[in-house]
Amino acid sequence: xxxxxxxxxxxxxxxxxxxxxxxxxxxxxxxxxxxxxxxxxxxxxxxxxxxxxxxxxxxxxxxxxxxxxxxxxxxxxxxxxxxxxxxxxxxxxxxxxxxxxxxxxxxxxxxxxxxxxxxxxxxxxxxxxxxxxxxxxxxxxxxxxxxxxxxxxxxxxxxxxxxxxxxxxxxxxxxxxxxxxxxxxxxxxxxxxxxxxxxxxxxxxxxxxxxxxxxxxxxxxxxxxxxxxxxxxxxxxxxxxxxxxxxxxxxxxxxxxxxxxx
Numbered sequence: 001x002x003x004x005x006x007x008x009x010x011x012x013x014x015x016x017x018x019x020x021x022x023x024x025x026x027x028x029x030x031x032x033x034x035x036x037x038x039x040x041x042x043x044x045x046x047x048x049x050x051x052x053x054x055x056x057x058x059x060x061x062x063x064x065x066x067x068x069x070x071x072x073x074x075x076x077x078x079x080x081x082x083x084x085x086x087x088x089x090x091x092x093x094x095x096x097x098x099x100x101x102x103x104x105x106x107x108x109x110x111x112x113x114x115x116x117x118x119x120x121x122x123x124x125x126x127x128x129x130x131x132x133x134x135x136x137x138x139x140x141x142x143x144x145x146x147x148x149x150x151x152x153x154x155x156x157x158x159x160x161x162x163x164x165x166x167x168x169x170x171x172x173x174x175x176x177x178x179x180x181x182x183x184x185x186x187x188x189x190x191x192x193x194x195x196x197x198x199x200x201x202x203x204x205x206x207x208x209x210x211x212x213x214x215x216x217x218x219x220x221x222x223x224x225x226x227x228x229x230x231x232x233x234x235x236x237x238x239x240x241x242x243x244x245x246x247x248x249x250x251x252x253x254x255x256x257x258x259x260x261x262x
Contacts, residue, residue, distance in 0.1 A: 076114030190233025
């Protein structure tokens with residue numbers, strides 16, 4: 001006698017649309033037939049830029065949590081700045097405050113958290129700190145975005161810890177919080193600090209999924225500011241401290257930093 005099943009309460013066509021006698025049994029070595037599924041490239045092609053990033057990172061998030069990428073160590077990239085016309089055209093990286101150059105301060109801030117350091121510049125051939133190679137911008141005059149592109153291309157597939165050389169007053173604890181968030185948020189294209197509802201895009205972590213979009217927009221001449229990239233990332237709230245994220249653009253800024261160090 002056949003065993004009773006709750007499905008027996010349904011109509012015959014609902015319970016067993018194909019009689020067992022007509023069902024084909026696959027031979028032991030036959031491949032399993034499945035409905036064709038759209039590949040990742042097809043899916044991404046139907047999405048906008050922001051949705052593409054969400055798709056790319058969310059689909060791969062579980063795999064990254066189970067892989068060494070969950071402990072990824074970034075490449076530290078120091079933005080050396082442009083011509084600094086308001087400072088008389090001097091090299092920001094070589095500016096000394098209390099006996100230490102801005103370059104050495106930036107190195108001290110990034111080195112504990114990074115596997116390697118590079119200096120991003122559009123005009124210089126050297127860096128004031130020994131052992132830090134210089135990477136030239138491929139698109140000079142495009143600002144920090146061009147520097148980020150150069151970092152991605154010089155170190156393919158690596159997460160970039162971007163730091164403007166004149167942000168030397170940022171506490172080490174803020175850098176540590178960003179690194180912690182990098183491990184906790186494997187789906188985030190970028191990790192940025194936020195204070196008083198403002199984010200700082202030139203002291204932030206950028207994952208390599210942004211590399212192609214940054215390059216294509218620069219080449220096409222389309223506007224893509226660092227602020228726009230910041231909107232795609234995960235913001236980490238940090239305590240507000242006056243002047244911490246203020247750069248060095250005027251002689252008054254130099255005086256402020258000198259006074260802060262005393």
